[in-house]
Amino acid sequence: xxxxxxxxxxxxxxxxxxxxxxxxxxxxxxxxxLTARGWRTVGISRAxxxxxxxxxxxxxxxxxxxxxxxxxAGVLRGEERHLMSSNVDGTKALLDSVPGGFKGxxxxxxxxxxxxxxxxxxxxxxxxxxxxxPYGRSKVAEEATALEAGARLGLRVVIARxxxxxxxxxxxxxxxxxxxxxxxxxxxxxxxxxxxGNLSTIRDYVDVRDAAEALVDIGNLGVAGWAYNxxxxxxxxxxxxxxxxxxxxxxxxxVEIDPAFQVTEDVPVQVGDPGRLLAATxxxxxxxxxxxxTDMLAVRRMEAK
Numbered sequence: 446x447x448x449x450x451x452x453x454x455x456x457x458x459x460x461x462x463x464x465x466x467x468x469x470x471x472x473x474x475x476x477x478x479l480t481a482r483g484w485r486t487v488g489i490s491r492a493x494x495x496x497x498x499x500x501x502x503x504x505x506x507x508x509x510x511x512x513x514x515x516x517x518a519g520v521l522r523g524e525e526r527h528l529m530s531s532n533v534d535g536t537k538a539l540l541d542s543v544p545g546g547f548k549g550x551x552x553x554x555x556x557x558x559x560x561x562x563x564x565x566x567x568x569x570x571x572x573x574x575x576x577x578x579p580y581g582r583s584k585v586a587e588e589a590t591a592l593e594a595g596a597r598l599g600l601r602v603v604i605a606r607x608x609x610x611x612x613x614x615x616x617x618x619x620x621x622x623x624x625x626x627x628x629x630x631x632x633x634x635x636x637x638x639x640x641x642g643n644l645s646t647i648r649d650y651v652d653v654r655d656a657a658e659a660l661v662d663i664g665n666l667g668v669a670g671w672a673y674n675x676x677x678x679x680x681x682x683x684x685x686x687x688x689x690x691x692x693x694x695x696x697x698x699x700v701e702i703d704p705a706f707q708v709t710e711d712v713p714v715q716v717g718d719p720g721r722l723l724a725a726t727x728x729x730x731x732x733x734x735x736x737x738x739t740d741m742l743a744v745r746r747m748e749a750k
Contacts, residue, residue, distance in 0.1 A: 461510060462664075464488045465496055465539065466517030470614050471554065471607075474657035475515050482661065484513070491518070496535035503542040512549040513664045514539075519554075519587070522618065525579035532583040533590050540594035540602070550601045550664040553591040555672070556584045557608040557649070562712035567649070569718040570606070570672045578710045592670060603667035605660055608676040608717045611737035612653035613744035620683050621650075621738065624690050629745045631696050638699045642706030644684030649676045649716040652732035662726035676717025677730045689738055 462479050466472045467488025476486050487505075494501035496518040516539055519532040536553060543551070558581030560568050576582045588604050595602030615622035620642075627639045651659075659675045667673060691698055722728050732740075 459483060459485065460512040461485045461487065462513040462515060463505070463511045464515045464517065466490060466519065468492070469517060470612075470616065471610070471653055471656060471660075472515075472517050473614070474612070474653050475517065475660055478654075478657040478661050479513075479515075487511075489518075497530070497538050499538045499542055502538050506542050506544055511547070514543070514549065514551045515660055515664060516551060516553045516591075521580060521616075523579075525582065528579050528583035529586060532587045536587050537590050537594060540591060540598065540600060543598065543600060547600065550603055550667060550669075551591075551595070552603050552605055552660055552664045552667070553587065554660065555588050555604050555606045556581065557606055557674070557676070557715055557717055559585050559588065559606065560715065560717075563715045563717070565714075567676070567678050567716040567718040568674075570674055570721055577712060588672070595669065601669040603663050603669060604672035605663050605667075606672055606674050606676075606717070607656055608649040608651050608674065608715070610653045610656055611650045611734065611741065612732075613740050615653070615741060621686050621690075621741070624687050625738075625741045625745050628690055628694050628696065628698065628742065629749050631698055632694060632746070633749060637697055638701055639687070640701050640703035640706060641683075641687065642703065642708060643711070644682065644687060645713070646683050646711060647680040647714045647716065648683070649679065650681055650686075650734050650737065651675055651677055651730060652737040655728075655730045655732055658731075659722060659726075659728050662728045663722070666726045668725070671721070673722045673725065674717040674719050675722065676719045678717065678719050680714060680716040681734050686734070686738060689735060690742060693739065693742055 462484050468490040479486050561575035561577045591602050617623045617626040631637050656675050
């Protein structure tokens with residue numbers, strides 16, 4: 446683990462934060478990060494109510510005095526209409542329900558999917574917006590909705606563009622999560638085969654624990670109306686991640702290319718420039734890709750005992 450400078454808090458200990466999507470992969474870590482800094486947190490999730498339901502959202506916001514909102518609720522997969530409804534309509538309902546006089550930051554979690562391919566050089570926040578997936582298009586629309594509402598209502602809305610996340614609890618719907626899930630299953634007697642799609646894609650991986658710290662830092666120090674890349678600036682291939690994980694098991698495993706795992710809407714390379722975030726907050730990643738993958742495997746093995 447690498448050391449990083451922690452910025453001074455613009456909001457002191459004892460402040461209250463609302464986290465939407467609080468029980469999700471990122472939400473759990475954001476809650477831990479805030480609690481460690483002395484914040485009191487309130488979390489809502491799909492089990493509590495629909496983020497698109499203004500009655501539910503309004504009641505949540507009116508019942509507590511919040512100093513920060515970290516908006517993570519939304520969906521990653523599905524038909525474009527469903528993605529737009531969940532990610533865009535939910536964000537609009539949330540922002541339109543914020544009580545008048547709210548002075549804190551509202552951090553809206555977006556995605557590197559808004560950029561499309563980065564090419565040889567890491568993309569910064571001024572790069573063209575060119576999403577190639579329905580999810581990416583929903584995130585572009587969500588950003589626009591959030592910034593419009595922020596300007597209209599006088600809210601301090603800040604966008605966090607999260608690049609590819611790793612860490613314990615990563616969904617097996619995502620490549621590295623699927624690799625870990627399969628390796629542990631094989632260690633417990635499953636057919637020793639991992640079927641994969643394209644292993645040459647290069648992504649900018651950030652540990653979810655680092656991403657959570659970045660989201661809190663952005664809430665403290667981010668500028669209203671700006672977007673911040675939560676990225677490492679380094680690219681790692683999917684194939685390298687698989688080889689690393691295979692090297693961490695004594696099981697004999699065969700890797701097979703399966704056309705069913707090929708992604709039709711994908712980009713070959715996507716790496717982000719985190720310079721704006723570094724300049725604003727001093728944030729930089731503390732977990733290497735190796736550490737993230739090792740921790741993912743260790744936690745999944747413990748869960749499988």
